[in-house]
Amino acid sequence: MAKPPGSTSIAVDKTEREPLYRQLFARSGFGFAALDTEGRIIEANATFLRLFAAASVDDLPVFDACVSPKDRSIIAYAMHPKLPEQAPWEIRFQRPDGTEFWVLASFIAPPALPGDDASPAMIVQAIDVDERKRNALELAEREARWNHALESAGQGVWDHDFSRGDLFYSRQWRTIRGLQPDDPIDASLETWIQSVHPDDRAHVIAHIQKQETGQTPFSIFAYRERHKDGHWVWIESRGAVVEYGEDGKPSRIAGTDTDITERKEAEERLAQMSRRLELALDVSRIGVFEVNLRTNEVQWDDRMVEMYGLTEEPNATTWERALHPQDRHKAMARVDEGIFIGRDFANEFRIVRGDGEIRHLRGRSAPYIDTTGVPRLIGANWDVTDDVELQEELTHAKELAEARAGELEAAKARIEYTALHDHLTGLPNRRYLDATIQEAARQAQESGSRLAVLHIDLDRFKEINDTLGHLAGDQMLVHAASVLRELKGPGDFVARIGGDEFVFLSSGPNGRNLSVLAEAIVEAMRKPVTFNGHICRFGASVGIASQSGAAIDAKQLLVNADLALYRAKNRGRSRHEFFTSDFQAQIIVNKQTADEILSGIEQGRFLPYYQPQFCARTLDIFGVETLARWDHPTRGILAPDAFLKIAEDLDCVATIDRIVLEKSLADFAEWQSLGLGIGKISANVSSKRLHDPELGRSLRALKIAPQSLSFELLESIFLDDCDRTVLENLAEMRKLGIDIEIDDFGTGHASIVSLMKLSPRRLKIDRQLVKPVNRSPAQRKLVGTIVEIGRSLNIQVVAEGVETPAHVAIMRDLGCDILQGYALARPMPAHAVPDFVRQEEWRMETGNVRDLQNEVRRAVNR
Known part of the structure; x- marks a missing residue:
């Protein structure tokens, strides 16, 4: 790499004044490099050059290329001239051959000296920390790998450094117990042991004491500890002494805890299943065996030994020798076939026990290869002698039954016909x-x-x-x-x-x-x-x-x-x-009425109405006839024709009669105390009640005053139904002073003999005979005849249906004793009777005697 214009080397004229940074470069054991404003390395000491294996500055690229691409973003920030002083930066440098190494780098921007144009823009100090850094990274990686392994294995780490009083519990240790990372832990033995299951505390304390006293340098034990949620967790604890104190006792113990709850539960399930299997085998008396097909070694359980009646250990030939001679070939061939095809198979055979007894056995076997590659045969035998003998008995019984099949079928047909048919028709x-x-x-x-x-x-x-x-x-x-x-x-x-x-x-x-x-x-x-x-x-x-x-x-x-x-x-x-639907509707209405009648009886809604009866000669009130009425909650007062038929079907007419009679007797007692002059009351009595054997007892309980009560009987009753019970009840009535009256006389087929036999106190001429007397001479003659019959038998005659003043006059002239009808009074409730009697309005309505006579004459002359 060419030097920039004006660059200088470290070697300078001694006479010239040497800059301070060059003196530092020469004397320091650290690597130093000077950079210009373009980031080029203009000077570097020998230590820096050795880091890059370079002979001179010319062998070095620009400083940015000397930094690993992974850390170049850090350099841009660390070299900022206005950045306050920072601690050295841990970054990676990269050699020209691409290898990387870790350094501790510091960046210094030296102050510019007056007249010194060659001062560097930035000085880089680098300390080689590659080996230390790589060792630390490797250690961290190993620790992370170890932690990951423990975490994946579900193992929590604990470390008790007693010398420093430092107790460490890993995150997984806490997770096993349901604890959060920041949950406080009271590690004192007295507190912690309370979270251990009571059944496990003794052996846990024993193991801990052995560890802490150094009796066992390494220990493993399992126990139950209460989870934060309240349930029990099975934990397997492994601990070892890692440091000893000067006194020779353990000063630091570390180990792991593993959650083995699932394993313990699986072991318990396996144990339960094993116990159930053992019990099932024991109860069913099934024997189990296993054969090593390579060595012919056999293993029989106790039930097999007992089943075969053995007195010595079984061997490879025991089973074959025990087989019944007639079954040996077939049974052994079945075993050979099953082993050959490699599938489970069933077998059935007889054996001759050691005591000579012959037993029937069944078996099921399956060949398999164990984990070591050894072929084996496992199976079970059970004794079916009782079943076989029972089956033989059943087969014999079946043969007997089939022999008699025809007879049994015929008998069955007769039985079925009899069960399903009427024997007569x-x-x-x-x-x-x-x-x-x-x-x-x-x-x-x-x-x-x-x-x-x-x-x-x-x-x-x-x-x-x-x-x-x-x-x-x-x-x-x-x-x-x-x-x-x-x-x-x-x-x-x-x-x-x-x-x-x-x-x-x-x-x-x-x-x-x-x-x-x-x-x-x-x-x-x-x-x-x-x-x-x-x-x-x-x-x-x-x-x-x-x-x-x-x-x-x-x-x-x-x-x-x-x-x-x-x-x-x-x-x-x-x-x-x-x-029909109308019929069904009527049934529904009748059912509703029946329910209402029963409710009316319970609620006391049946009550008496009274129609006064009068002396025919004086028109003085003689007595009252009691008439049953139903005070219906929605339909008002109802006469018997609205409920009598349904009441008869319900068999409650006698109950209604009794209720009405009891109420009328109470009303009569009140009228007597008022001095109204009502001499008696009369009430209807049904045929059903006359046939009641308890009638006499119930009447005696009412304390009826003699001659104050009359019972009206229909004409048909004493002609058709005078059985022993009826006659006894009539006799009891007479003893109690109750008069007998014949109601609706003239509409039936009564005879003079019947009247003489019954001897009633009164008879009532039916309204159908009375009504036409004011316009029919023949009808008047008929009624007159009935009156004469009554007189001749000393029986009072009551005319009912007296609806007009003419009826009043005619029936009086014909000799009737008592009159009853709308011309004189209509039926009325009990509370209206006193006022009616006191006001005597019936006298005004019927007129004086002269008017009555004139009316009678006009009626007769028509």
């Missing part, structure tokens, strides 16, 4: 019907066709049973079954479901005319049947319900047909009725 029974209707419903749903149910009940069947006996009844049932069979079509099904009830199913895409079918059944059942010379006549009522398509509900169809049958019977029998 031979028709399917209810069980068969339930299965059939479900299947028929499913098919109809899929095809979209109709399914109809006809519920048939025989009329007057009970009369035939009662009069001619059960044999006659059975014959009628057989006849009815034959009638239904004749009417059954290809898609129909007929069943007897009990008693005198039958069900007829009709289904299919075409469908039958149900009305025509029902009429045919009714007509066929009406025809007389002869039994032992007697002509038996009965009929049938039919309830019909049908549905089609996806809406079919088999169970609901049966219910609907039953409801339709109930309506047919109520409408006169020997007829058919369809279940």
